[in-house]
Amino acid sequence: LSSEFESLDYELCENKIFKEEESKKSPGSITKQNATRWVVVFFIGVCTALIACTIDICVVEMTKIKYGFLKKYIEKCVKENCLYIPYLQWLGISCGFAILASVLVTYGEPVAAGSGIPLVKCYLNGINVHRLHRLKTLFVKAAGVTCSVLGGLAVGKEGPMVHSGAAVAAGLSQGKSTSLGFDFGILKAFRCDQEKRDFVTGGAAAGVAAAFGAPIGSGVLFSLEEGSSFWNQNITWRIFFCSMVSAFTLNVVLSTYHGQLGILAYDGLLNFGKFPDIPFALLELPIFIAMGIIGGLAGALFNQMNYHISVFRRRFILSRWAKVLEVIVVCSVTVSVGFIMIYFVDDCKPLGAKDAVEFPIQMFCEDGQFNAVAAMWLQTPEASVRALFHDQPGTHNPLSVGLFFITYFFLACWTYGLSISSGIFIPALLSGAAWGRLVGLGLYRLTQGAAWADPGKYALIGAASQLGGIARVTLSLAVILIETTGNLSLGLGLMLTLLTAKFVGDFFNAGIYDMNVQLAGLPMLPWSAPPMCHGTQAQYIMSKPVVVLKEVERVSTVISVLEDTRHQGFPVIFEDRFSGSQAKQTSFGVLRGLILRSQLKILLKEKPFCSSPTGSTRPPIPLETFRMYYPRYPAFEDIHFTEEERASYLDLRPYMNPTPYTVPKHASLHRTFQLFRALGLRHLIVTDDNNEVAGMITRKTLARYR
Amino acid sequence: LSSEFESLDYELCENKIFKEEESKKSPGSITKQNATRWVVVFFIGVCTALIACTIDICVVEMTKIKYGFLKKYIEKCVKENCLYIPYLQWLGISCGFAILASVLVTYGEPVAAGSGIPLVKCYLNGINVHRLHRLKTLFVKAAGVTCSVLGGLAVGKEGPMVHSGAAVAAGLSQGKSTSLGFDFGILKAFRCDQEKRDFVTGGAAAGVAAAFGAPIGSGVLFSLEEGSSFWNQNITWRIFFCSMVSAFTLNVVLSTYHGQLGILAYDGLLNFGKFPDIPFALLELPIFIAMGIIGGLAGALFNQMNYHISVFRRRFILSRWAKVLEVIVVCSVTVSVGFIMIYFVDDCKPLGAKDAVEFPIQMFCEDGQFNAVAAMWLQTPEASVRALFHDQPGTHNPLSVGLFFITYFFLACWTYGLSISSGIFIPALLSGAAWGRLVGLGLYRLTQGAAWADPGKYALIGAASQLGGIARVTLSLAVILIETTGNLSLGLGLMLTLLTAKFVGDFFNAGIYDMNVQLAGLPMLPWSAPPMCHGTQAQYIMSKPVVVLKEVERVSTVISVLEDTRHQGFPVIFEDRFSGSQAKQTSFGVLRGLILRSQLKILLKEKPFCSSPTGSTRPPIPLETFRMYYPRYPAFEDIHFTEEERASYLDLRPYMNPTPYTVPKHASLHRTFQLFRALGLRHLIVTDDNNEVAGMITRKTLARYR
Numbered sequence A, B: 001l002s003s004e005f006e007s008l009d010y011e012l013c014e015n016k017i018f019k020e021e022e023s024k025k026s027p028g029s030i031t032k033q034n035a036t037r038w039v040v041v042f043f044i045g046v047c048t049a050l051i052a053c054t055i056d057i058c059v060v061e062m063t064k065i066k067y068g069f070l071k072k073y074i075e076k077c078v079k080e081n082c083l084y085i086p087y088l089q090w091l092g093i094s095c096g097f098a099i100l101a102s103v104l105v106t107y108g109e110p111v112a113a114g115s116g117i118p119l120v121k122c123y124l125n126g127i128n129v130h131r132l133h134r135l136k137t138l139f140v141k142a143a144g145v146t147c148s149v150l151g152g153l154a155v156g157k158e159g160p161m162v163h164s165g166a167a168v169a170a171g172l173s174q175g176k177s178t179s180l181g182f183d184f185g186i187l188k189a190f191r192c193d194q195e196k197r198d199f200v201t202g203g204a205a206a207g208v209a210a211a212f213g214a215p216i217g218s219g220v221l222f223s224l225e226e227g228s229s230f231w232n233q234n235i236t237w238r239i240f241f242c243s244m245v246s247a248f249t250l251n252v253v254l255s256t257y258h259g260q261l262g263i264l265a266y267d268g269l270l271n272f273g274k275f276p277d278i279p280f281a282l283l284e285l286p287i288f289i290a291m292g293i294i295g296g297l298a299g300a301l302f303n304q305m306n307y308h309i310s311v312f313r314r315r316f317i318l319s320r321w322a323k324v325l326e327v328i329v330v331c332s333v334t335v336s337v338g339f340i341m342i343y344f345v346d347d348c349k350p351l352g353a354k355d356a357v358e359f360p361i362q363m364f365c366e367d368g369q370f371n372a373v374a375a376m377w378l379q380t381p382e383a384s385v386r387a388l389f390h391d392q393p394g395t396h397n398p399l400s401v402g403l404f405f406i407t408y409f410f411l412a413c414w415t416y417g418l419s420i421s422s423g424i425f426i427p428a429l430l431s432g433a434a435w436g437r438l439v440g441l442g443l444y445r446l447t448q449g450a451a452w453a454d455p456g457k458y459a460l461i462g463a464a465s466q467l468g469g470i471a472r473v474t475l476s477l478a479v480i481l482i483e484t485t486g487n488l489s490l491g492l493g494l495m496l497t498l499l500t501a502k503f504v505g506d507f508f509n510a511g512i513y514d515m516n517v518q519l520a521g522l523p524m525l526p527w528s529a530p531p532m533c534h535g536t537q538a539q540y541i542m543s544k545p546v547v548v549l550k551e552v553e554r555v556s557t558v559i560s561v562l563e564d565t566r567h568q569g570f571p572v573i574f575e576d577r578f579s580g581s582q583a584k585q586t587s588f589g590v591l592r593g594l595i596l597r598s599q600l601k602i603l604l605k606e607k608p609f610c611s612s613p614t615g616s617t618r619p620p621i622p623l624e625t626f627r628m629y630y631p632r633y634p635a636f637e638d639i640h641f642t643e644e645e646r647a648s649y650l651d652l653r654p655y656m657n658p659t660p661y662t663v664p665k666h667a668s669l670h671r672t673f674q675l676f677r678a679l680g681l682r683h684l685i686v687t688d689d690n691n692e693v694a695g696m697i698t699r700k701t702l703a704r705y706r
């Protein structure tokens, strides 16, 4: 576990100044604040969708240009025997985009690397990932993923879109931007971790809705399955609304772009094309289960290999230029493999009217035919998935699909984790669709073309199985796949496959997101305590001795505590530490409250000191001031204190949380975990039988037990 | 709030004997127990689906017989001018079924009345509703709802199916039946409230899946939206699996029944028929919002009227025969209204091949035509919904649809709450579909038959809006409607309508389920504390003085405490109550644990007494014994105690929960609520600064604040 990550404060600090502010509120102002929340959520949905549209349209248009250009030269050079020229062109264009993608991330904003979903998950779990929601991160993510896809790498753009949604939500809900350094001065009431988290949950859901053009359950389910822990109906409705607005906006913009202005049920939104109603028979169930097992095994293999690659990267690829270099190598290998396959595999298909390929390339095929392998490589991975799902049974040659699967599987595994912004959804779906189609083709031949043995259907099942095996997200994945293919009747089959893949995969290792999280040393808390820990008590795991402060503490003590320790919260006590009897030696005084490091910093900056150790009589600093500093607190090293100030006292009582959550010291780990997780705590104070502070439990204490 | 309802204990009591049992467990036994859970869940899914199938098939077959019979006589009597004969026949048959339905419920099992969803919701919220999950209840519910539907009342069978699922889950997971008085002696480890609740959540989801034939999200979402509060991934997967199995089973059985053995994607499962892909344009959004407003208003009106009817019933219709009589009256009115409408409204339509009505009745129409009103009344409400959704634009006369809506709306309102088992889903959908179709017809005429102005689509939107306005369940409802119509593209429109209807309705009153719950005085806890209560502290709301017990307590004291109070839990203290200083007068001793009434009863029955006040040296009673009694504890009034026994002591330490949850006495109501709700507590002990017991907070204390 890395100590560089700190937690977020999801607990409401109900101190005196908070209560004062609260008591001044009228019902009207509460209603107004509630309405504001809905308005903000509305704009989050709209903006997320607009960003997603921009990425989408850019990718589509630029790919057209890129592959159109290449096609021209390939056609020309096949005749003139100068195929090295289009190869070099392809290499050059792809590497150019890849370098751009990599430089943006590596030199611009390293936190924008990867899919972003694991980090958003961690944020919702309560970990403060620095710079995750900056405007700059958002820009790098959006531009970066466009470049990676254009670079022809084995990446998808869905994960980054989810991250974008989260970043948009965090930005809009705060009414200010740190990257640009401006502050609208609005929405100040939402400037606390808790409110921000609720908006980010909505933003992530909007991101899912926009990424997949999937209107309904998926966004909400994804947010829930992957994110939050406490289910509150009010938040759910806002999340729901947010993903709805996002899907709406996407729908309007994209259908307008495709010239179908105003038609909301625009079919093209189903990213993976509309599935006709394919019959689905009882006897297929064992096949689906078998495919689930394959997907689980392949997913486990994928994750294991990716784990080793990531470990290698963490050890040897450290400097920035090395990272960019690796991206170039991967990009060159991808292009070369693609080119070699196109060159050597003769998979000629007649130019059909139905399965229109955008850039049919003839290569060495006869006139009126095109090279099916070239069609797979010379388009976006998304289009390839669509092709595998919907092409007629005869379109693909088993050999070329098989080869494509093997190369793409390993390339995707190598690619994920590069210093570019990239999603894993599409690569996983594509490799799964490839082997799924192989299974389908086999069945098609075996049954001599039975209606149920539709290779496209099996490609879908394979894709689901592969993605389930890699990401282990079952529920929302099933809904996403159903929504993006517009096919409800396959629901049962999809779910069976996904559950099987998940179980098989879990037998070997963790999902790719969890693996990433563990590798990065992020202290994410699992859903519940490990089994067989009912004998472990809070007192065995708590940190001791506890650094505590008195209710009215000397300023010099406060300063030295902040200087000497790195703790983020300090119990506030009533009694003198060692004034008690011998028995009291193990305790640190009677608990009165909890004060956070951030609050202490602000107090030291604002200096509401008093001269007497009995407390201050001046009115306390209002909550307004505390909010002003959020989320970047003053560095107290820069503050200068006079001798007189150092000798004076600081009355913590109006600012401390007077009712922090506690556990008795003989509480079990299970119970401690449940309390901590269900309420999303940051500090849990362990008390003894007399309500005296005995120890401290934080996220990192618990995250060790998994 | 009624005091007749007690709570469930969702908190794990981690006492000494529990820990001892726990420490003996091997990893293997934990895995085995986990596997058992999945197996149990599998059977829950299967059984729920089988019951749903039985109800479904019974209803379909018996309706065929009933209406076939009536049709014959009507046709005959139209010619011979003896229409009073079929009228009396109709009345007789319907009232017969209605009486059966009512007698079953009223004399058999009153808890089986109504839809059951509110009660299942309460159970999941933590309220122990007596006899809710008995085998007898299940039988009465299933048979009762079949009879009510056959009685031609304005009821649906979906709510009862959800309740059946819950009952099946509770029964199967315990491996015993109280109604039949047998005990398989298996699954003993699941005999505690917490485990049972998790299974019941799954069962309810399976019920939804089976009721609507909706395979995926709906069951899970419904369980979550309506039920549980703490979202745990492990439970979610089991819920998911359970509803999947249930949908599978239903699919297999029903498709076999309809002669399409082995075809899993059997279309007939989409209860409301498959929707073709209807275009859907931006300019319809305002119409959808307007319809949402209408639905919200109509729903609020419905709930308000039903509220007054329910209050009337609670006051005046108390005896059993009066309840049965009311059912007879409602049934007669329903039949008469139907008959009158058929008789007087001349809405003749040509017999088309496409919209095949099962029993076309000619009445006074010309040859080759049939009476459209008769078609609406002489079929199950479900079939009528399907007709309104899918019939060609010209099929229904606006006047007859309007009349039908008005009568049906009021009939449904009167019917809901009768002493029969009945759901509100279908009646709400049907009345909504009626006015929705009216809107659609209007638009169709206005636009002279524009493609988007499909009356069927508007019937669907109207149905959603009406149901949203009555039940206020948005998320899962949207998914259910989408799944049962197989139409994804309308998703956005449905959601918009539902959200609008919910908001408008909420402005006036609560949803029908919540209204029911409140009327019955069930202490259901809302999701969060009311706003503006940050000033309310735990000490203002807690119960005082607290009845406490000492760690080793005299048996006579225990007996008298149990006799004198009705409390369900007693804090166990260390110190003598009034041995302390003056300041201690407000406290009741240092908290050591919590013991439940049920545990005390078992202890008094088992008599592990000791003679010395320092405690027992004998090994404590094992957890096994405690589990044996669950959930019916010995009545301690029947136990006889000798004088010697009364004078001896009972050592509570091995049995008490040593780490009950507590709040400090100056904690806010908001924080108290959050702790209580998030962890599903039953007892929350209020302590002062020295960990001494100051008061007690239970469900009913909090349920008053809403």
Ligand SMILES: Nc1ncnc2c1ncn2[C@@H]1O[C@H](COP(=O)(O)OP(=O)(O)OP(=O)(O)O)[C@@H](O)[C@H]1O
Pocket: A005, A006, A007, A008, A542, A543, A544, A545, A546, A547, A548, A566, A567, A568, A569, A570, A571, A682, A696, A697, A698, A699, A700, A701
């Ligand atoms: N006031 C304190 N006195 C003594 N030990 C403490 C105190 N606060 C925290 N600790 C312990 O010190 C370690 C690091 O403290 P820190 O406050 O950084 O917590 P953390 O686990 O990093 O969580 P967070 O993410 O909130 O910073 C933890 O093991 C924690 O239990």
Ligand SMILES: Nc1ncnc2c1ncn2[C@@H]1O[C@H](COP(=O)(O)OP(=O)(O)OP(=O)(O)O)[C@@H](O)[C@H]1O
Pocket: B005, B006, B007, B008, B542, B543, B544, B545, B546, B547, B548, B566, B567, B568, B569, B570, B571, B682, B696, B697, B698, B699, B700, B701
């Ligand atoms: N040990 C106790 N001493 C004093 N008052 C208590 C004690 N236990 C409960 N009470 C209070 O007495 C009232 C009724 O007690 P009871 O135990 O029946 O709780 P309840 O609210 O009905 O919840 P439950 O559903 O768990 O029975 C409640 O207001 C509760 O706060």
Ligand SMILES: [Mg+2]
Pocket: A003, A005, A006, A007, A566, A568
């Ligand atoms: Mg730390």
Ligand SMILES: [Mg+2]
Pocket: B003, B005, B006, B007, B566, B568
């Ligand atoms: Mg009670």
